[in-house]
Amino acid sequence: MQDAITQLLDEVRARAGRLATRDDAEDFRIQYLARKGRIATLFEDMKALPPAERPVAGKLLNALRVEAEGIHAAAVASIGIAGAAHAAHLDLTLPGRAMPVGHQHIVTKTIDEIKTIFKAMGFSVATGPEIETDWYNFQALNFPPDHPARDMQDTFFIDDMRLLRTHTTPVQIRVMEQRTPPIRIIMPGRVFRNEVISARSHVQFHQVDGLFCDAHVTFADLKGTLVAFAKRYYGSALKYRFRPSFFPFTEPSAEMDITCYLCAGKGCRVCKQSGWLEILGCGMVDPNVFRAVGYDPDAVSGYAFGIGIERTAMLRHGVDDIRLLFENDLRVNRQFI
Amino acid sequence: MKLSLHWLKRYVDLPESPEELDRIVTGTGLEMEGIEDRKARFDGIVVGHVVTCEKHPKADKLSICTVDSGSGTATVICGAPNVAAGQKVPFATEGAWMHTLGFRIEKKAIRGIESSGMICSAKELGLNDDHSGIMVLPDHAQTGTPIAEHLGMTDVIFDIGITPNRGDALSHVGIARDLAAVLSRELRIPEPLSAATVTREHVRVTIKAPTLCPRYSAAIIRGITLGASPAWLKNAVESVGMRSINTVVDITNFVMMEIGQPMHAFDLSALAGPSITVRDARPGEGFVTLDGKSHVLPPSAVLICDDEKPVAIGGIMGGANSEIRAGTTDILLESAYFNPSSIRKTAKLLGVSTESSYRFERATDPERTMWALRRAIDLIIETSGGLCTGTADVYPHPDPARVIDLRLRTMDSLLGISIDRVRATEILRALGCTVIEGVDVLSCTAPTFRSDLEREVDLIEEVARIHGYDNIPTPARMEISTEEQYDDEAFLSELRSAALSLGMDEMVSSSLVQHAHAQLPGEHAVVSVLNPVSADRPSLRTSLLPSMLEAADRNIRVGVQSMRLFEIGSIFSAQPSELENPKHHEGFQFAFAITGLAQTREWFGESRPYDFFDLKGFVHSLLEKLRMETRVRFSSDAKNALSKYSWRLKQRAVPAVASWKFQDTC
């Protein structure tokens, strides 16, 4: 009996590697595993053994059946999937098993895109705290106390010393305090303005500020760098202009506009009929800012710029309500790939 | 600020086209926020001549007219009772858009007779409410002339945004000066006739607060007749969005909009005499302004008083007790210079912002008070009669002249372009500087109306601005940097990429949250802002999880059943002891939540909900991606902190929510 079992086990194992088709597997099943198959027959034969020998034979037979079943199951599985190519009756239109896909948020994605361009131009990335002091957020950046310039940035106060930063520009003060020129950095981060929430404005948004200071940095360098950035980001065919503006921490100050890409400069709702879109503010670092960090304004010059992320992202993706960006409706978020 | 093209043209010759003006204005750094071409409202409407006028055969009240529009005649059916042959009328030709009526003039049959055009009433032109009949023009009106031209309604109104450093630009002369400089044209400032001043009586002005009010000029005009303003004055003040009130108020507004000097007229009969004292407000002192509101004055306030009582809050608003009114014949006119930062402080504390305070806090010209006073005297006498019987001008400590040296080489090296001495001098002179030319240096005296010009760099900006930023080169090649590069956010970026690659969706939520969402059990004290926009979101988040659960909840409600969310953001907590420094802690947190089905029911298998082991597996995969050899221990401590939010998700439990702080690693 035991010999018969061992012999059959060898035979089953020998066939394991040769079950290439569905028919092979079915033949294997009928021959060994069916109710009248050869393993079942051996179980029948076992009943004729003396009772003392039955447990040993039973154990061996069970092991044989389990192994044969395993061989059959593995063969069926591999024929069903890997054999699909030559199995004409497999339905290839059935849906596949999808892998989950992660979607980056449009705000961090836009920051990453801008970072990539400036990093390629040699800029480092610096960050700073969102809770700031009046000194870093205002005074060191040449906003005197009781000056109307402070009205440009409505501020959330925590107490008389601390506030939520209204721009990422204070990071440039922190970096200049720690390092010596040349400094070439961009400063991404979240900023806060005490404004009524509407489609156009929110109490929080993001900025990427930039700073380059060294000996002999010029306004022409500023223009060259920002035009290079804009061409990479918006396309090399763009038309641009720099127009004078005012920021307390730069002098001269400018804003950079590009031709509205929605109407090609003809005037539309998005560009308020002007044909131009404002993309960033910039200027030459004010000497008072250099004095605040202990640099000699006669020995160092520099430029600074700031890009509003939400505005950039909304223009690019045709979103007209900033509130949508912070609602995290996945039906919306998953559209921006 | 609204500006009128007609008004600007008093001081400088300007191009006609609004587009060209837009380009020039924008180029000087003034932000064009809107252009309203007044004549555009009258496009297609001309002076018409009614050649014939007969009754309509089928309608008593209608007339059939033949109207000559200068470029041909048209048949028009007119319903007005006063239409007659021979009249000159405003005639809307075919194709004209009627703004007041909201339709386009088209050919149409009225009772069987074709009509092409419309004879307009004053109301249909939007001039006034008269709709009793058509508007009849004087006979000398030239047939075919555009009606806007005939009516003198050809103004263009600009809405210009003015940055806080440019107090000098808050007037027509101020803007005209910039435009004249850009266009290299002459700036014409009218010279008031000093002859209007006949000094007969003594006006006593005493300044007891010379820091808050460095200069005070005043005049007495007696025997005026207050009345409605003449058309030129009414049109001027209304064109810039102000209401025409009476001759004297309109003139003070006109002079303010002309030169930027706010003025105030007191009813002399309400004062104790021709005498003004300027003093600090006393602690707790109250005052009722002319809008009827009572104020408790802060110490920064300066009061204008007669011999008995305060009559105005200096630089902000006059008092109800001395306002001019119908029947006023004698006035005291004020033209003063107030300290900008004290006006700003006072206006803020009082919660008041007026045209006056807006200008004073941006610095007016201390040297212009007398010019403005004389200009106003001229115009008041011209429009209201009367005689100036006395003036006073007190300016105890005149500001010293600001002399600034501009080194040409410094300018070139900051701008990256060489601007020659002649050009720089021309620009600075056009802006009002007195310039003495040296070899390498221009020695400039800044004009008194430009308090923002204090340093060399301020002059460099002026030269660059007027010369034109477009004329500064944009190098096509730049040197590259060889400094070492660093990235403070490198770890966070890597973390974000890892989470995205594992199929997580990124979310970005608000830092300011409801207090209850910040005050989590077992967490630190909360940092809140003093002045929240909405009272229900005053606190800085101490964890990203409440917002994440809110977002999950919102998504479930709109039908997104399954999600894998993560967020990277800053969280804040107050230090338990107020004495500690820093008083708060700020750090980054990474949070994630998974809910719904890990697998939906498909042909290849049954559905399976996410469970704790998906979360655990995610954590391990994330750490593997980040190559972090950290041992992670999972415990159920977080459960308590979150149980209070779980109700938000209705019946659906979120089986897997977690956050951890990376402060120590990043």
Ligand SMILES: [Zn+2]
């Ligand atoms: Zn457009």
